[in-house]
Structures are given as C-alpha cells and as structure tokens.
Amino acid sequence: MRAGARWFIAHEGAHFWLGQVVRYERVRDMWITEGGADILAVRALARIDPTYDARARLQTAVDECAGFAARPIHTAAERSEHQAYYACGAVFHMLAEPGAARTGGDVFTVVRGMIDANREDGILTADEWLAELTRVSGDASLAGDIRRLLTDGAADPAAEIASLFQRAGWRTRCATGGWCCSSQTTVREDQKVLTLIQLISDTIDISSGV
Numbered sequence: 001m002r003a004g005a006r007w008f009i010a011h012e013g014a015h016f017w018l019g020q021v022v023r024y025e026r027v028r029d030m031w032i033t034e035g036g037a038d039i040l041a042v043r044a045l046a047r048i049d050p051t052y053d054a055r056a057r058l059q060t061a062v063d064e065c066a067g068f069a070a071r072p073i074h075t076a077a078e079r080s081e082h083q084a085y086y087a088c089g090a091v092f093h094m095l096a097e098p099g100a101a102r103t104g105g106d107v108f109t110v111v112r113g114m115i116d117a118n119r120e121d122g123i124l125t126a127d128e129w130l131a132e133l134t135r136v137s138g139d140a141s142l143a144g145d146i147r148r149l150l151t152d153g154a155a156d157p158a159a160e161i162a163s164l165f166q167r168a169g170w171r172t173r174c175a176t177g178g179w180c181c182s183s184q185t186t187v188r189e190d191q192k193v194l195t196l197i198q199l200i201s202d203t204i205d206i207s208s209g210v
Contacts, residue, residue, distance in 0.1 A: 006049070010041035022115050022124040028074040028150075029126045030082075035089010039107055042090070061090040062161060069157035073150045091161060092133075092146055098169025099137040110136055126150070137168055 014037035024032045038061065046054040068076060068084035076084035096110045114132050118124045130143035145164055154160040 010044050011037045014040040017115055022118045022122055025123050025125045027077055030085040031089030032124055032129050034086045036093055038086050038090040039093040061087045065091045066157045066161055069149050069154055071153040095142055095168040096133050096136045139167055
C-alpha cells in the first residue's frame, strides 16, 4: 500500500507541471502528460528510494506499449485502451534521455524546457513535443517514427520500439553477452516484447536515472 501511495503522489504531483502549467491540445495527445507524469514519477522515486525498482516499472511500460501499438495510439481512447497513453508516453519520453544526458541533463530538464517554452499559452502540442525530441536527440527520424505509431500503429511494435531505443542512444545487450546491432535485437519470441532490462547506454542507468 505504501508503494502504491508513493506512486500515486509522484504521478499526480508531476501533473502540477504536466497537466496544470501546460496541458495537451487534444485527447489523442494525452500521452504527453500521462506518459510524462509516469516517467517523472519513476525517476523521482528512484532518486529518493534506493530500493525502488525502476527497471520493473519501465519494463512494464515497454511491454504494454508494444501490445497497444499494433493499432494507432491516437485512437486508443476510442478502444477504451487509455493505458496506451501512459505506457507509450513513458516510452517516448525515455527516448529523450540519452540526448539530454550527453549535455548533462535528464528527463526533468527536457520537460522543464518544454514547459518554459509553452508557459504563456499553456498548451504543449504534439508537434512542439516532437520538435524538442528532435533538438535533444539530434535525430529527426525518431519523431517521424513516433508519428507513425501515433497515427497508424505498427505491424511489429516491439521491433519498432527496439529501433527507436537504439537510435536514441540506448543499446541492447544480447542474451549471450556483447552488443547486438539493430538486426539482432533481443525480443521474446512468444510475445515479441522488447526486454528493457537489457537496455543500457553509456550515460544512463535506467534503474536510477542520470
């Protein structure tokens, strides 16, 4: 119960910024605030509680996003799949972390920049969010692929997510050790779900943040 209460407070606390100071433009863009609140909550809890299992929470987000993204994320609400906004939104925010870390930042500095840039009108649009991801990551193809997941979904969501992580700066460790290239991404064949616990980068430890 205590862990659940901490999570609730951390997630809802993040909404003072993502949800109150700035909000999404359309319901289909709910992933910006819900996924953003999730990743901020994960990183905050990992910083204040060394026993908090950030890897497990992030793995769940990746697993769930891979399940939802076979169909357009934009229309998840129409299918009563609101969890898609939380899971895939968290995944999308994670893609900004390696680029931010290269300049000494983290997901908090990325979100803070988005808030400051849109504080006046109070709206953070999907276009603005994706433009910031491109600026932070230096890779415009990430935004393009996220747009396709949002509008079209993917035939193989796990492979798409794996490719996004790798191009963003995360690397996938093969089951046998060493590093896999994108064509060798380790995926559970039964569910075709990317194993995030094996994803690491040179600058980020996903168990505790930067």
